[in-house]
Amino acid sequence: MQKKRLLSGIRPTGALHVGHYLGVLRNWAKLQEEHECFYFIADWHTLTTKYKDTNELQNNTIEVAKDIIASGINPNKATLYIQSAVPEVAELHLLLSMITYQNWVERDPTLKDMVKLLAEDENKAKEEVTYGLLGYPVLMTADILSVLGEYVPVGRDQVAHLELTRDIARRFNYIYKTELFPEPQPLLTETPSVPGIDGRKMSKSLNNDIKVIDNEEITIKKVLQMITDPKKARKNDAGSPEECQVAYKHYEIFADKSTQELVRKECTTGAIGCVDCKKRLAEIINNSLSQIRIKRELIPKDSEILEILDIGNGHAKKIVKQTLDKVKDAMKLKKWN
Ligand code: TRP
Numbered sequence: 001m002q003k004k005r006l007l008s009g010i011r012p013t014g015a016l017h018v019g020h021y022l023g024v025l026r027n028w029a030k031l032q033e034e035h036e037c038f039y040f041i042a043d044w045h046t047l048t049t050k051y052k053d054t055n056e057l058q059n060n061t062i063e064v065a066k067d068i069i070a071s072g073i074n075p076n077k078a079t080l081y082i083q084s085a086v087p088e089v090a091e092l093h094l095l096l097s098m099i100t101y102q103n104w105v106e107r108d109p110t111l112k113d114m115v116k117l118l119a120e121d122e123n124k125a126k127e128e129v130t131y132g133l134l135g136y137p138v139l140m141t142a143d144i145l146s147v148l149g150e151y152v153p154v155g156r157d158q159v160a161h162l163e164l165t166r167d168i169a170r171r172f173n174y175i176y177k178t179e180l181f182p183e184p185q186p187l188l189t190e191t192p193s194v195p196g197i198d199g200r201k202m203s204k205s206l207n208n209d210i211k212v213i214d215n216e217e218i219t220i221k222k223v224l225q226m227i228t229d230p231k232k233a234r235k236n237d238a239g240s241p242e243e244c245q246v247a248y249k250h251y252e253i254f255a256d257k258s259t260q261e262l263v264r265k266e267c268t269t270g271a272i273g274c275v276d277c278k279k280r281l282a283e284i285i286n287n288s289l290s291q292i293r294i295k296r297e298l299i300p301k302d303s304e305i306l307e308i309l310d311i312g313n314g315h316a317k318k319i320v321k322q323t324l325d326k327v328k329d330a331m332k333l334k335k336w337n
């Protein structure tokens with residue numbers, strides 16, 4: 001049976017943290033076994049907000065490619081490519097933008113949130129919003145439809161974008177009387193939301209993340225900074241895992257059930273102090289990342305990564321060009337040589 005085509009992208013924000021690994025990459029590695037997967041690094045999407053600050057973009061793109069490969073995504077099974085290496089996607093984006101109603105884009109709640117995040121002050125936010133950012137979900141649509149992707153593994157926050165993708169696909173098919181585009185479905189994976197060591201959402205910019213490439217010592221240091229139950233001030237005080245917003249939450253994410261039970265017992269009876277409890281947690285986190293860290297160390301030189309990407313870029317380009325030719329046929333546009 002023909003495998004279903006699946007596409008997903010990740011923005012190159014720099015070396016990835018455990019939240020990315022658990023929430024995205026681990027899942028990508030699983031999906032490559034049962035689908036025809038296209039995974040890409042969405043460097044253009046980064047420009048929708050970070051267009052002034054591009055110094056790190058090239059390097060971040062390569063680093064993310066390394067994290068992806070170290071996470072078990074096999075470039076021989078999945079097509080791994082860079083968005084900007086397939087400029088035909090931009091051409092598709094342009095054509096799709098012509099049939100996309102302005103108010104469809106403006107009502108996208110995730111885009112509204114992104115706009116809000118740009119500045120607390122609503123008026124300032126309006127000024128900061130570029131034409132490119134407004135086009136974010138349309139560009140995403142072009143990514144997906146350019147390979148005729150049927151499934152799109154994404155986080156909850158991206159589901160609204162996918163509704164727009166289906167609206168655009170349907171409208172294109174209707175206007176140009178074709179069945180070219182599928183209506184792509186989200187694949188929602190229930191992934192844990194991983195708090196940063198300070199209890200806020202884990203994020204590179206908040207400087208509260210544990211990175212995949214952090215070594216064991218750095219990981220231990222970071223875990224020891226995690227906040228715990230504030231009522232458990234001394235070693236032998238009884239504490240409560242429910243009040244331990246960060247450290248225990250990480251136990252729930254990384255440790256097995258019996259370890260969680262043990263921690264609960266030791267915590268509530270005051271049998272263990274928070275420092276020791278977090279040392280053990282650091283060991284568990286280090287153990288579960290050891291495989292990927294070893295692979296990350298063994299990752300070939302940049303030049304070899306670029307060769308791997310070249311192959312993926314080439315394959316993606318071929319598929320996208322086929323789609324674009326069909327789009328032009330449907331729209332009765334000339335295919336110039
Ligand atoms: N917007 C996605 C994110 O921020 C990244 C992305 C870009 C994407 N294009 C995509 C994801 C296409 C899935 C399909 O996580």
Ligand code: SF4
Binds near residue numbers: 240267
């Ligand atoms: Fe959290 Fe462990 Fe301290 Fe309990 S003993 S509060 S679970 S760090």
